[in-house]
Amino acid sequence: MRNLLNLIYRYHFSLLFLLLETVAVSMGVRYNLYQKAKFVGFTENIAAFFNESVSSFTDYFHLVETNRRLSLENTMLRNQLQRVYRSDELFFFSEHDTIHRQKYFFTSARVISNTVTRMHNYLTLDKGRDQGIEPDMGVICPEGIVGVTTGVTGNFTSVLSVLNLNFHVSAKLKKNDYFGTISWDGQDYRTVILSEIPYHVDVSPGDTVVTSGYSSLFPEGIPIGTVIEAHVENGNFYHIRVRLFTDFRHLTYVDVIRNLQKEEQQKLRQE
């Protein structure tokens, strides 16, 4: 017994290290293997508060760029509006047809922290549960997709970025509707990988990739990017590199998507 105590005393430094390191590594492994455990709480709020202060300052540097983008988007929306009003058919639908009712609802939010250099990148938004945001909602920006909400507190939301090894979303080729999965390989913040497209499909550089609408997160046809290169891997499926439309270095305002029929859709799938 005395010897044991002596031994513990002699190696207490390394023993304590092993103990603490086991705790830390097991946390890290769990974090790596599963999606970020919904670990948002008091401490997250403090971090978000700091990030918001920093962001409210640094936003000034991006004002010119942000204004330019907003004005571009305005023009685009105005054009769409024109088209809707001119098309008698669409106007008719929204007036009388209860089947074509609104399915998605968008909430604008500001990005207060964002990374692109890690393997598991996250964004933080300045809106949360009090503003109607819930976990597992899609997030987009005018250019394309951004990510999925994971943890939500009263006034902040953390978003699993497309640039995260845990991110997967169903996507399709715009020209022929063949669908596959978009994921990130951790290599370059400007490109993602589209997989599971069968080898007989015609794919060429420049093709547009959009969301498929099969998941309840994103509406169909949200732009993702364009094909840069495609080659067949392991005989059956393409390995397609896609250049993202979204510029993750310049994200200021994003839209969070509420799918009004999500519960209905998921209920059906479970049955």
Add this chain to the structure above:
Amino acid sequence: MINSFLRYTVIFVVIVLVQVVLLDNLQISRYAVPFLYILFLLVLPFETPGWLLLLLAFLLGFTIDLFEHTLGLHTSATLFTAWLRPGVLRLIAPRDGYTPNTRPGIADYGTGWFLRYTVPLTLAHHLFLFYFEAFSFHHFFNTLARALVSSAFTLGLMLLSQLFVIKNRRE
């Protein structure tokens, strides 16, 4: 005692703030993410008991993890660095050991000694961190490059921080 407790609390807060407010928002290249925060572990006095060193490392890593939205990654890498510190200090000790009332830094032991002290520990920390973050050896060289470039960046900032310390003392 109280005095040095206060002094290191201030250093802790300042270093964490510099890391999460400044360095995390500074995106110079997609490779370089300086993790200057481990400087806090390196500037602790030579006499710091081992158990305190490890507990402080845990606290430091966990704080950074909270801000970085990671869990356990920085904690484990920082603990690993803390565990290596006494060994490295012993290896590079001057012939007659460390004089009491001196602190690990360029001011007391010179640039050569400081580099021999910080380079291995920073490399150990960054390699551990980046490979644990990637969680595979799949993109071995990509991860290696990221760790090395970031280490160079961190070391540069550590040297800069030392200029600040020397100036402070002469005043």
